[in-house]
């Protein structure tokens with residue numbers, strides 16, 4: 001089997017291959033050394049026509065950490081997430097330190113191989129319709145990755161979906177509602193539950209709290225923090241809101257016109273910003 005043909009190991013396939021799914025996800029990633037990046041990007045370039053939007057971005061994401069990405073409107077944050085989710089072609093190197101993918105530059109894979117790798121990556125998008133099927137129920141949306149993997153036992157799918165939804169505090173009396181009947185916060189929880197059911201290693205969050213009222217934002221961020229504490233995912237969080245980024249991020253990366261201009265521990269970047277743009281950003285928030 002070529003490296004590119006690696007399959008995601010959701011709970012269902014894990015059980016059939018290895019017995020009980022490990023409850024502590026860190027044991028599931030024992031192949032990943034704690035001090036080595038889970039995700040590594042080098043010299044990432046992305047252009048639309050003649051306009052270069054990402055101009056040589058380097059970044060690392062370590063197991064269990066949350067990397068916050070901030071920057072001005074148009075600096076390339078969402079483009080970066082789309083490239084990380086393998087939705088866009090780009091130049092450079094992008095590696096995931098996961099079994100079967102060591103040494104593989106994901107940007108060089110063909111579309112079919114990218115689709116297989118994508119099951120390690122999950123998106124939570126400001127616009128739920130970018131991730132969810134708005135006409136299907138919340139529960140169907142959550143178990144869809146398992147269906148695509150070949151799971152057909154209704155009771156097992158239902159149990160797995162309900163478990164994922166409960167884990168992110170989704171109201172279980174609404175699991176049969178389609179997303180268009182749900183509130184913004186509930187839609188974001190469905191996306192989180194889907195990522196859990198999928199067994200993704202990396203969660204990519206694009207402005208996940210934009211448009212939510214403050215209380216809903218706070219409870220959503222609590223769920224994200226809990227998933228982080230449980231070591232469920234490593235996460236890249238894009239937000240224009242420094243408060244949101246500070247609430248959950250271990251490190252922060254600042255993008256300006258497609259380049260990383262500052263990077264460091266969250267407290268360090270926010271309390272002692274070095275680049276004039278970051279200084280303005282922090283100042284503007286005070």
Ligand SMILES: Nc1ncnc2c1ncn2[C@@H]1O[C@H](COP(=O)(O)OP(=O)(O)OP(=O)(O)O)[C@@H](O)[C@H]1O
Pocket residue numbers: 048053071072073074075076077078079080240
């Ligand atoms: N599909 C596309 N075709 C052409 N240009 C695009 C496309 N997608 C994004 N761009 C351009 O790339 C640049 C970066 O866009 P991107 O959405 O990544 O920025 P951003 O930092 O996420 O901005 P915002 O905070 O406003 O969402 C913008 O100038 C945008 O117009």
